[in-house]
Amino acid sequence: LDREAMAWAQARLDQLLKPPGSLGRLEELAVQLAGITGDPLPAIKDKCVIVMAGDHGVVAEGVSAAPQEITYQILPHFLQGTAGIGVLARHVGARLVVVDVGVARPVSFPGVLVRKVRAGTGNIARGPAMSREEALQAIGVGIEVATEEVRKGASLIATGDMGIGNTTPSSAILSAFTGLPAEETVGRGTLVNDTVLQKKREVVARSLAVNRPDPSDPLDVLAKVGGLEIAGLAGVILGAAAHRVPVLLDGFITGAAALVAAGLCPRVRQFLIASHLSQEKAHRHMLRHLGLRPLLDFDLRLGEGTGAALAMPLVEAACKILKEMATFSEARVAAMHEDKLLRS
């Protein structure tokens, strides 16, 4: 991060028409954005939500309450604005980019980018999700898509996922990197019942025993127990950070992608903003591991980037406070009594 831009932003925040620090997390965000962009007065001009879609062989184990074909069927509804992220991306004025990086069925919907690396992953309960080469290729898709959006002008990128069954590999990734047992990392996803929850735990434990992912090799973890959309999202994070563009994480699945990205390049964590704390219980372990504090706590568990989109106006507000508020001296307003403030 650009320490000089951050110091400048902080100094200006302290002079604005308000008690110092009284805009709390908005001020913290403004300083982070100055550091990310290198601009002491950062502005969000163009917002973009990137949704990566992929399918999961592990659904054969019965770990999901949703039929696999939903991954495919819902894609046009994103772009028509009749599914969750479609509604929320429009609400916040963000462009929506939907990418097929690994949907099981052939996809040809107007507007959906087809960058399929393979038609769904292998069943991680029995073997690897994909090869190391495929994982790298899917990361490459994410880097390319993010780079293209930055080229079009995106100054804030929200991440979203679509992939029936993808809380299972996300839990496996969390277990692989943190050493936490499946009991701690597996949650109810779409709100599955106790029977399915128990099965999910067994499947995650088995996926780790069968594949033995190496936590010191993030690409190994991703290839063995990850997912194609998770790989794509890790690429989006890496690509955006490389261009100094802030990235809003969504929930549990984009969090798993962030673990992979941060494993490959620890500095990307500084470019991340956690939009919300998911209702998926292990999400808090993920955010702690990433060192991130969520903006919202809304009991969301839909994914698709819905929480990340919802947080976009908050990030914009932080930039506007810094850029558009006047200082006490600019406004010729009487200064605070410094001697009565806690910090003086």
Add this chain to the structure above:
Amino acid sequence: LDREAMAWAQARLDQLLKPPGSLGRLEELAVQLAGITGDPLPAIKDKCVIVMAGDHGVVAEGVSAAPQEITYQILPHFLQGTAGIGVLARHVGARLVVVDVGVARPVSFPGVLVRKVRAGTGNIARGPAMSREEALQAIGVGIEVATEEVRKGASLIATGDMGIGNTTPSSAILSAFTGLPAEETVGRGTLVNDTVLQKKREVVARSLAVNRPDPSDPLDVLAKVGGLEIAGLAGVILGAAAHRVPVLLDGFITGAAALVAAGLCPRVRQFLIASHLSQEKAHRHMLRHLGLRPLLDFDLRLGEGTGAALAMPLVEAACKILKEMATFSEARVAAMHEDKLLRS
């Protein structure tokens, strides 16, 4: 609240293209808004932030780190969009209405509504803030302003305060209604140091001993230890609720106004949405007493309606989810396996 509209909204939410309940608090908000408006598909067409400004005789006791003239000096900066709420109201696309209900100096700034009931309150450490008639008159100003905004089309009203020294009467109001001692209800306001904090506690305790406000008579509490902008805000809340328009509370001062309004008419609580949990510590007691759960936890302590404005896009998002998402059957997407869900 309209139970039929709420049941209809809930039924639709359960059929939308997402696992049931997966949009968490957005779904709760959507149902509440259906109940408030009586419309099963409520829409926010026009948003309005109402800021009430007033001065406080109690600043003579040295309880604030800001000079009193700021209450007056900052008003034009609200409307020019160069102070906190000016920036955030513009950001969220809300009309900003600024009302002088009790500023100490004569006010004549373009755009500021002058409805002054008196030029600042009396010093509550030595006597009542105002007479019962003045308190009623200031409530009347708030009801009138809210009614006028509803007539212009406002379908969501955010409340904001401006008044140097106004955390002190707000703490006194909280103590009066809850019986909590000043040690529990007084906080650092603009972040005053330990010396000023101790003085604030003594002043609040003295204001209660001197005035003996009757908690069973909310108008008595308001007149004896309240403020003119607090009275005006209580009126805004009552006026908006009477027209079935949802009200976004801001922080500690609008919370004190809500305690008064809820004291006068307990049912108004159902029309309130708590935008955020303030950094002012006793705010959590206030919200608990009102039975409200805040949307944001951003360590804000500026007031002016900044937190309430920040939450407006979240409330709009809730309405849009309900109105704009398609159901599984409308979208011809495969249904969830009900037998695997927790609730079936």
